[in-house]
Amino acid sequence: MTKKQSNFAENFAELENLTQWFETEEVDVEEGIKKFERGLELASLCKARLAEVENKVTELKKKYQQLIEE
Amino acid sequence: MASHARTVLSWSSMEPRILTVSQYIEVLNETLGMIPTELIVVGEVSQFSMSQQKWINFTLKDQDADAKIPCFMTVYQMKMPLEDGMKIQVRGRPNIYEKFGKFSFSISEYELVGEGALLKAYLMLKKKLEDEGLFDVSRKRQLPRFPERIGLITSEGAAAYGDFLRVLGNRFGGIEILHANVAVQGSTAVQDITQAFAQFESLPPQEKPQVLVLTRGGGSLEDLHAFNDEDVVRAIFRSSIPVIVGVGHERDESLCDFVADVRASTPSNAAERVTPDRREIHRELEMHLERMYHRVQMGVEAKNRSAEHAVLVLRQFIDRHVHMTNMAIGQFLGVSERFLSSVNQKKVETQKHARYLALQMSLRTRTIMDRLSSRTHLLESFRVERVLQRGFSLVRMKNKIIRAGDALAPGDRIAIQFAHGDVSADVVHGAQEKLL
Numbered sequence: 105m106t107k108k109q110s111n112f113a114e115n116f117a118e119l120e121n122l123t124q125w126f127e128t129e130e131v132d133v134e135e136g137i138k139k140f141e142r143g144l145e146l147a148s149l150c151k152a153r154l155a156e157v158e159n160k161v162t163e164l165k166k167k168y169q170q171l172i173e174e
Numbered sequence: 175m176a177s178h179a180r181t182v183l184s185w186s187s188m189e190p191r192i193l194t195v196s197q198y199i200e201v202l203n204e205t206l207g208m209i210p211t212e213l214i215v216v217g218e219v220s221q222f223s224m225s226q227q228k229w230i231n232f233t234l235k236d237q238d239a240d241a242k243i244p245c246f247m248t249v250y251q252m253k254m255p256l257e258d259g260m261k262i263q264v265r266g267r268p269n270i271y272e273k274f275g276k277f278s279f280s281i282s283e284y285e286l287v288g289e290g291a292l293l294k295a296y297l298m299l300k301k302k303l304e305d306e307g308l309f310d311v312s313r314k315r316q317l318p319r320f321p322e323r324i325g326l327i328t329s330e331g332a333a334a335y336g337d338f339l340r341v342l343g344n345r346f347g348g349i350e351i352l353h354a355n356v357a358v359q360g361s362t363a364v365q366d367i368t369q370a371f372a373q374f375e376s377l378p379p380q381e382k383p384q385v386l387v388l389t390r391g392g393g394s395l396e397d398l399h400a401f402n403d404e405d406v407v408r409a410i411f412r413s414s415i416p417v418i419v420g421v422g423h424e425r426d427e428s429l430c431d432f433v434a435d436v437r438a439s440t441p442s443n444a445a446e447r448v449t450p451d452r453r454e455i456h457r458e459l460e461m462h463l464e465r466m467y468h469r470v471q472m473g474v475e476a477k478n479r480s481a482e483h484a485v486l487v488l489r490q491f492i493d494r495h496v497h498m499t500n501m502a503i504g505q506f507l508g509v510s511e512r513f514l515s516s517v518n519q520k521k522v523e524t525q526k527h528a529r530y531l532a533l534q535m536s537l538r539t540r541t542i543m544d545r546l547s548s549r550t551h552l553l554e555s556f557r558v559e560r561v562l563q564r565g566f567s568l569v570r571m572k573n574k575i576i577r578a579g580d581a582l583a584p585g586d587r588i589a590i591q592f593a594h595g596d597v598s599a600d601v602v603h604g605a606q607e608k609l610l
Contacts, residue, residue, distance in 0.1 A: 112348075113320040116455075123462045131473035140466045147459045154452040154459075156347035161339065164325070164354040164373060 112153045119146040199272050206268040215243065215279070216263045216287060219256055224249065232256065234264065234279065247281040253404065254284075255298035260291040292395040296402050300429055303404070308411050309432040315416040317436055317448065318384045320346075324448060325383035325415065326353045327370045334358075334389045334420075334441035341445035346452050352383055358390035363400035371409040386415050387448055388430060389441040392422025401428035410434060420444030562593035579605030 122143045126136065193201065217234035224230050228249055235242045245264065256262070266281040286292045303309065324342075328335050330353070342349065354373065356366035367388070374386060388410070390401070400406055401421050410417050410433045419430045420438030431437045438444035554560070558568065568591040569576045576582060586601045 112322070113318065116320065119459070119462050123465050126466050126469040131469050131476075133470070133473040133477050136466075136470045136473050140470050143463060143466045147463050150459055151456065153348055154346075154456055157343065158347055159339065159343055159349045159351055161326075161351045161353050164352050164370070 112150060115146045115149050119143055119150065122146070195275075196272060199270050199275070202270050206270070209268060211265060211267065211282070214263050214265055216261070217243065219260045219262060220258050222256055222258050230256075231278075232258075234262070237261075244276070244278045245281055246278045247284075251281065251283070254286055254295045255302070256284075257294065257298065260294055261287040262291065263287050289395055292399070296395060296429070299402065299404055300432070303407060303429060303433070308407065315435045317416050317418065319450060321349065321384040321448060323350045323352060323381075323383040325374045325386040326351050327356055327367060327374075327386060327388045328353075328390055328441070329358045330355045332358055332390055334391045337441040338387065338389055338420075338445045341442045342449060344451075345445065346449040349449065352381075357400075359393065359397050359400060364403045364405055367400055367406050368409045371413055374415060375413065383415060385448055386413060386417045387420065387444050388417060388434070389420040389438070389444050390422070391441065392426045398422065398426070398428050401430045403429075406430060407433045418444055418448055420447075559593065562591065565593075567592045 122139050125139060215234065218237050220233045220235055222230070222232040230247050230249060230252060232245050233242050234245050245266075247266075262284050264279070264281050264284040266279050266283075268277065269280050270277050286295050307313075326335075326338065328338070335353075339351070342351075352374075354370035356370050357363045358367075371386070374383060377383075388401075390398075392398075395402070398421065401419075407429045410419070410430055416435040417433075418436040418438055419428070419434035420441050420443055421428045421431060422440070436447050438447045562568065570589045570591070571582065571586055576588065582588065582601045582604065584601050584604050587598060588601060589596060589598050
């Protein structure tokens with residue numbers, strides 16, 4: 105869960121960095137195409153995550169409840 | 175002592191009995207102690223004072239009637255600020271202080287009554303916390319843009335809970351929400367909420383939410399008391415996890431709002447502030463791709479252009495060199511032609527000169543030959559034999575031709591050559607002699 109979660113923020117940040125690279129660098133076509141392909145990959149990962157509709161709610165048990173159950 | 179009092183209280187006969195002052199005060203206090211502590215007294219605070227930063231004294235009085243109770247408590251019991259004119263309700267124990275023989279009401283707990291008092295207390299606490307720096311903008315932390323774990327502190331039964339989850343679901347999915355079900359009003363609210371903060375704080379790092387959301391619907395100042403409670407405000411202040419607070423309606427404010435890292439106007443707004451909208455992110459993703467694609471395309475076009483440019487430059491280079499070579503060849507041919515024609519011209523001239531010279535030579539030769547021939551004839555005529563034949567003779571002495579007679583002396587032998595035959599003779603007389 106944590107891994108999946110961190111991935112969205114990481115993937116999105118990587119995508120932003122890629123775009124940044126394109127804005128600041130004199131684009132070398134070969135390098136640019138490589139980065140663009142990576143961008144497509146990241147965007148599709150992000151989109152897959154955006155397609156998730158459910159949020160999972162877990163109850164945080166009160167401390168005394170935890171003690172009773174233990 | 176206690177038995178003393180009980181004895182006295184159980185004493186029912188009308189027999190007189192003698193007690194000391196302290197014994198009597200003890201009886202009074204025992205009697206007062208029988209008043210149930212559930213009784214709540216409502217009154218207005220006046221003559222509020224604090225001594226040694228520890229003891230608090232004030233008078234509780236009825237607003238209209240002239241009735242007063244002196245009250246006493248410690249600062250540790252003062253959960254809400256008090257000042258003169260506030261209406262409060264108190265619970266506690268009546269007591270006569272032996273030393274001064276003075277009645278006082280020892281307060282165990284109190285609550286502010288009425289919007290006026292609550293507002294006053296609210297403003298006083300707000301100022302105090304503000305002065306302490308709890309609301310400083312500089313300490314506000316930024317929320318993560320894409321939180322994956324959110325801690326939600328609210329009541330499951332409250333509309334805020336449903337509103338928050340519904341709006342959150344509309345905006346983003348796949349988020350894990352850790353819900354602490356707390357009372358958001360009533361007597362346990364403050365304890366519930368502060369405990370929830372402590373619990374989130376104690377979670378192991380990998381389970382800790384990245385952001386905490388404290389929320390509830392709107393209400394009166396009394397309803398919102400937990401959100402204006404000093405302990406709750408400090409719990410938010412202490413939280414190592416950034417906190418977003420969304421209380422009530424747009425116009426409502428609470429002290430929790432001020433101390434929060436992010437203040438949302440409503441529970442729904444809290445959901446909006448805590449996560450981005452997936453449609454927006456979708457657009458952003460598309461925009462990133464578009465920008466990248468555009469740049470790649472520009473790069474390809476630039477490369478094509480530079481290739482075309484290189485071809486053009488190369489062609490121009492070749493053309494220029496071909497042109498230059500042609501020109502050089504042309505120039506060379508021109509020069510050669512001129513050279514050849516000048517050679518030819520020279521040749522013709524030379525031939526002309528040669529012919530002229532040849533002519534001149536032959537003329538000159540003929541002249542010379544003519545002259546030579548005449549000279550030859552002349553010379554021929556001068557030949558010795560020819561002269562001798564004409565009758566002359568040649569005298570020699572010792573093979574030397576004698577040209578004058580005085581060269582000879584008598585006795586000299588001479589040879590005389592004639593045209594035909596030679597003779598030798600001796601000189602008889604010298605020339606001088608003959609003359610004489």
